[in-house]
Amino acid sequence: MWYDYKNIVFSPYSKYWRQMRKICVMELVGAKIVRSFGSIRNDEVSGLIKSIRLSSGKPINLTEKISSLISSITCRAAFGKVCKDRDTLTKLMKEAFRMAAGLEIADLFPSSKIISTLSWSKLRLLRMRRKLDVILDAIINEHKENLGNGEFGNEDLVDVFLRIKENEELEFPIGKDNIKAVIYDMFAAGTETSSTTIDWTMTELMRNPRVMAKVQAEVRKIFKGGKIIEENDVQKLKYLKLGIGERLGMQRDPKYWANPENFEPERFENQALDFVGGDFQYIPFGSGSRMCPGMTFGLANAELPLAQLLYSFNWKLPDGVKAEDLDMIENPGLTATRKNNLFVVPTTYESLG
Numbered sequence: 644m645w646y647d648y649k650n651i652v653f654s655p656y657s658k659y660w661r662q663m664r665k666i667c668v669m670e671l672v673g674a675k676i677v678r679s680f681g682s683i684r685n686d687e688v689s690g691l692i693k694s695i696r697l698s699s700g701k702p703i704n705l706t707e708k709i710s711s712l713i714s715s716i717t718c719r720a721a722f723g724k725v726c727k728d729r730d731t732l733t734k735l736m737k738e739a740f741r742m743a744a745g746l747e748i749a750d751l752f753p754s755s756k757i758i759s760t761l762s763w764s765k766l767r768l769l770r771m772r773r774k775l776d777v778i779l780d781a782i783i784n785e786h787k788e789n790l791g792n793g794e795f796g797n798e799d800l801v802d803v804f805l806r807i808k809e810n811e812e813l814e815f816p817i818g819k820d821n822i823k824a825v826i827y828d829m830f831a832a833g834t835e836t837s838s839t840t841i842d843w844t845m846t847e848l849m850r851n852p853r854v855m856a857k858v859q860a861e862v863r864k865i866f867k868g869g870k871i872i873e874e875n876d877v878q879k880l881k882y883l884k885l886g887i888g889e890r891l892g893m894q895r896d897p898k899y900w901a902n903p904e905n906f907e908p909e910r911f912e913n914q915a916l917d918f919v920g921g922d923f924q925y926i927p928f929g930s931g932s933r934m935c936p937g938m939t940f941g942l943a944n945a946e947l948p949l950a951q952l953l954y955s956f957n958w959k960l961p962d963g964v965k966a967e968d969l970d971m972i973e974n975p976g977l978t979a980t981r982k983n984n985l986f987v988v989p990t991t992y993e994s995l996g
Contacts, residue, residue, distance in 0.1 A: 644739045644772055646824035652832065656932065659815045663825055664936055670803040671721065671829060672937040681874045683719045684944065687712055688951050695956065699991045702961045705845060706984035709948070710838045716944055717833035721826055723786070723799035728778045735771050735778075736831045740976040742768065779823040800826055832937055835978045837944035844890040844949060846985050847906040849958065850966045854906060858882050862954045863992070872954060877946045883953070885911045887945060891918075891927035893979075899924050918942075956989035 645653050651667060654660040670676065691712045695703060714733055718725045726732060742764060749755070749762045759765065786801040798806070804822045807813065848855040861882045866872055877883075885908035892911075895903045901910065918938055920930030928935040935941070960966060964986075972982040 644735075644743075644768060644775065645827065646820045649821045650824035650828040651936075652828055662813065662815055663817075663821070666803070666807060667800075667825065667829065668936050670798075671800045672940045674939050677939045677943050678874070680716070680720050680940075680943075684716055684874065684947050687716050687719070688948050691948065692951055692955050695952075695989050696991055699956075699989055702986050702988050704984050705987050706838075706842050706981065709841045709845075710834070712948060713838040713841075713944055714830075714834045717830055719799075720940075721800040721829045721833070722782055723801065726778070726782060728781070731774065732778055732830060733834065735775055736827075736835065737976075737980075738771065739768075740831070740835065740978060741974070744976045775827065776823070779827060780819075782826070783819065783822060800829060829937075832935075833940060833944070835980070836937075837941050839978050839980050840887065840890060840941070840945045841948055842981055842985060844887060844945075845952070845958075845987070846969060846971070846981065847890060848886070848953075849960060849985070849987065850969055851906050852966070854886065854908060855958070858886055858908075859953050859957075862950055866954055872947065872950050874943065874947055877950050880946075880950055882908060883946070883950060885909065887942070887949070892925060893927070894924065955992055957992060959988050959990070961986055961988055 648654045651660065651664050654663065691708060695708070710733070714729055715725050718729055747762060747764050749759045749765070752758050783801060783805070786799075786805060801822070804817065804825065808817050808822065848858065861880060865876070865879050888911045889906060889908040892900075894900055897903050918928050920926055920928065920934050923930065928938045928941075960969075969985075970981075970983045973979045974982050
């Protein structure tokens with residue numbers, strides 16, 4: 644599904660890996676590039692808020708709405724527009740993540756060609772790969788026909804790779820499979836991680852009314868009067884950032900963390916911990932050369948939606964559902980998504996009318 648290690652996540656550490664990672668950092672997930680995607684995020688989040696207002700007072704599947712939001716943002720950033728096969732692409736991604744983290748009989752006997760050949764999972768993966776090829780080939784072919792005419796007239800990631808593909812100065816020339824491997828990487832990593840972060844954060848806030856009240860008070864104080872929340876303004880939301888940091892703090896060793904099972908954003912107020920991989924008790928994005936290159940992109944895609952959701956609506960659980968009964972079991976897989984979707988009831992914040 645990742646084109647024989649031609650992608651970034653699963654590629655062995657090598658000169659090829661460094662080349663592909665450098666291209667992605669410079670062209671898609673660098674801080675300056677991420678800021679340039681601000682209009683995409685604002686547009687998509689605005690659409691999400693409008694759709695939720697139409698369901699004010701009624702239960703909604705927030706998990707699905709968030710997943711759709713983040714996949715749209717990632718598609719527009721990487722492909723130039725929302726892919727018409729986005730739902731199929733998302734389904735293939737989730738199934739691949741689940742299978743990648745699972746155990747197969749063939750894994751126990753890696754040298755056995757017979758078992759590998761007879762593996763039902765391998766046949767299933769080959770069918771999935773064929774579906775993936777059809778989708779990604781269509782995206783690349785469309786970009787070849789409209790090179791440089793993406794959203795806002797700018798290049799997206801596919802345009803960049805098609806341009807670089809013709810660059811004879813590359814140490815490792817890239818072909819169609821290399822492009823497909825990396826754009827699938829970007830979609831998979833960019834979609835699942837941010838949506839999972841928002842989903843878990845909202846779930847923890849529903850289970851902890853004290854924290855919910857405190858973070859909403861901060862958001863509404865800063866944006867009092869119905870001001871539209873811009874990305875630059877999100878940097879003022881100190882407590883919200885603590886809450887996201889707490890959500891990313893999956894560590895549970897009581898030797899290093901007080902009350903490790905509790906959701907306590909305040910624990911980061913007096914700890915000079917950061918995301919850059921220097922504090923090994925807290926490395927949500929990894930550390931060293933294989934540290935996640937999309938950290939800035941992922942955080943930006945989580946912070947703005949959370950700020951708007953918390954400002955625009957009051958939230959409660961559906962009738963008959965208690966906060967302490969929310970299921971916190973996670974799915975098997977690479978990204979630890981919640982096993983059950985989060986259903987909540989939004990009510991439009993009074994000051995918005």
